[in-house]
Amino acid sequence: MSTVEFKGKTYEVDEDGFLQEPEKWGPEFAEALAGSEGIQELTEAHWKVIRFLRDYYQQFQVAPMIRKLSKETGMSLKEIYQLFPTGPAKGACKLAGLAKPTGCV
Amino acid sequence: MSLVSVKHEGGCVFSVEARGYRMVADTPPGWPECSNKGPTPPEMLVASLATCVGIYLARYMREAKLPYEGFTIDAAYSKAENPDRIGSIAIDVNLPEELPEARKKALIRVAEHCTVHNTLRQPPEVSIEIK
Numbered sequence: 001m002s003t004v005e006f007k008g009k010t011y012e013v014d015e016d017g018f019l020q021e022p023e024k025w026g027p028e029f030a031e032a033l034a035g036s037e038g039i040q041e042l043t044e045a046h047w048k049v050i051r052f053l054r055d056y057y058q059q060f061q062v063a064p065m066i067r068k069l070s071k072e073t074g075m076s077l078k079e080i081y082q083l084f085p086t087g088p089a090k091g092a093c094k095l096a097g098l099a100k101p102t103g104c105v
Numbered sequence: 106m107s108l109v110s111v112k113h114e115g116g117c118v119f120s121v122e123a124r125g126y127r128m129v130a131d132t133p134p135g136w137p138e139c140s141n142k143g144p145t146p147p148e149m150l151v152a153s154l155a156t157c158v159g160i161y162l163a164r165y166m167r168e169a170k171l172p173y174e175g176f177t178i179d180a181a182y183s184k185a186e187n188p189d190r191i192g193s194i195a196i197d198v199n200l201p202e203e204l205p206e207a208r209k210k211a212l213i214r215v216a217e218h219c220t221v222h223n224t225l226r227q228p229p230e231v232s233i234e235i236k
Contacts, residue, residue: 016135063183065183065192065193065195066181066182066183066193066195067193067195070195070197076179076197076199077179077180077181077195077196077197078179078197078199080181081179081181087181088181089183089184101183101184
């Protein structure tokens, strides 16, 4: 377990940077970790994906399938990966404060 | 059908050989003993589906005289648990020119009939023996 500090706030994250206390999530958490996910600046397109992920997760307690994310945001797979170079599961879900996806590589 | 041979090359690196062609599979950064020398096995599986879809579509579009030169395919997958597996795969086929909806539906039907897609729909019997 380690911590991330940003703008006077401290977040507990696991070894891969996933937020351990989801109730502490705020936009500044996404801003804090964006650089480590290869994102220079969070644009409105990034926030559109993050907002959808959070809304979906709060409703279903699970991350949406990639096609659902693509359809609901109106973005192609390529556009999503261009926004989040480490991928929607690792990059976007992490910034959105969702639980770490588990499973094989 | 050719024999596909896989050899452990140390760490998580495996060389794959089929009909004299060689590929390498590995694990990404963050995994123990990872050296990131090639795609992961799930990525290879998804690539297999995407290329099979591509082959079927290219053949169909050529015969139908549709514009297809340089078309691209993007594929992504989501994981699922219990047991660990690929839970969903999404494929975007990006054509060089916009086609009517009826044509697009026909292309989806063609793509869904490719060998790898059929295989995922109707899983094969897999037997593993230790020699």
